[in-house]
Amino acid sequence: MFQERSRKLGQVSSCPARFDEELGIWVVDDPGEVRGVLLDPETFRPDNALVAHTPLSVKALRVLSSVGFALPPTLANNAGPSHRPIRAAVARFFSPARVAAIEPFTRRLVSERVDAAWELLDSGPVDLVETIAAEPPALVVLEMLGVRDVDVPALKAWSRDSLELFWGWPGEDRQLELAHSAAEFYGWLRTRTEAARRLAGDDLFGVLAGLGLTDEEICAVAYFLLIAGQETTSQLISTAFHRMLTEPAENPVEQVLAEASSVPTWRRVTAVPVSVGEVELPADAPVLLGLTGHGGPADLAFGIGLHRCLGAGLARLEARVAVERAEPLLAAVRLVEEPPPMLELLSFRAPSRLLVRR
Template structure:
């Protein structure tokens, strides 16, 4: 993407809005710029993939991110209660404990001369365990949830070919089937968890599953990606600079963890873009867009405020405060580890339409760089 405030990208098939002020205007006008395409598959799904999803009744009716109707407000209010400032603040000790234990395990492996992938070892599971705790969900297979999440992001925001789509569709169908089972259990034996609250709200099974589907992805996988990006910002490749000069030449070194998080949100958030579609002819900058024009908004890395990474207006991310807290705590807990290691390689990246982060961060201690 260039610095042009708005333009049409033929390869992507979207009107690109790079200017932060214009992106903000678009987000604050949901009647003109609707969220109907927010969770549609960027790469049209093949017939085979659709059949797999159809077999489990997979459906994503308007609920949260893709909802511009009257039902949005009560659904959002019900979910927002799980992410109140008080509840988020109260979960910091759990976040710290989960992260610190994983950092300690990583330090042990590194001390023995091994390599550690900081994404898998430290960043992956704590956000999932924390959001499950906040949502009152127990007995969840966290590795399965992580795999479902990554694969669903690729299915809906990636460029998979038909064979890969079929694999991803089977994963999404498995996830959706699990969501249906939790919805059924909530109807039979209601409690105070997410599914019970949504059932009590009067939502259909499909609506409950749709909320659960993307909330359980967005509520933890994007935070894992934010933490991974923040870790990457503080690391350097093996062989760079002298060990006697910790922090020298390292972008992010010496910054307070909260400052690193804000810098990442401004410059390289894990959610760099988001989608809208025009409900009627509209003007963006100097361009006139027809009705039905798909729009891709640049949220980060274009000189805008850090807060824009979470959106603005009625669809602002409900987990913004939680994500900031978890990323800050991760950097605090891993500070000593990060200052003592080198990257083994420049990491491969997750490169999706609206998600970007290091896929892995393999590190060794500086004394073991010869093992590279």
């Protein structure tokens, strides 16, 4: 079912906007129209960017409510006046100078895991997603944000569960499991926020507390950043690895960003009736924007305008380093599963496993 939905989302249409009955959302794929939508946040608002695509059940909502779970407008879902100061504060963590300075650390992390993969291959098949792509982006973004003492495997599990909860199609039982995971993550964020209140520091939580944000706003920023800042990069690396194993390219990272990015779509909602091309959209219409695979530039995968991905430069650096360091390994192995099992969500798509052998 996920594969069929993904196939439909990847279809090219000459229509500037079409309503997808199954998804219940207007789909815009043309790169020029997508660019226009992203550059007009007053008409096409980001209010629904972090709303669960599959409505949450009463049981799931109760679990989230038990920890005070809330995602008030902060970054990706904010078109108000508070967006700019929050974005400016976070952007300092991802300045070009800081991104350049993190490259040696990134290269060391990736090299250690590529070396480990070479050794594991002597004993049988190896999953390149878990062995190489999974943890380095998390360790890098935590270093960039100054956040210490984090259980990285737990962060990865929380992140994957939250992506499925908000961008997937989980049934009620699965949704309840995911809600417990999201509540656990949010509880951890609450604890870190309370600690920052007591002892201000220069890490992400301390900086946000210094802005005068509420606890809910701090948790919302951290929730989004600690998921998007690493899990999407792991997915980009995994997708680039898959491309190199099946269709070797001169510049696989940029090719993947242009043709099959791990974040293929993003959402907006119309504030007023508006035309996209010659198609009339009503007010309050949810819109799904195709960011990749429709002939647009690679850079469009990171969005454009006020809500462009703050970590675009970092993601490109990490993916480039991973591809460069893993290239000899990828040339010496073959896929055990083709196609590999995939993560298939509304706005996230990547190999969930890349099992290879010599």
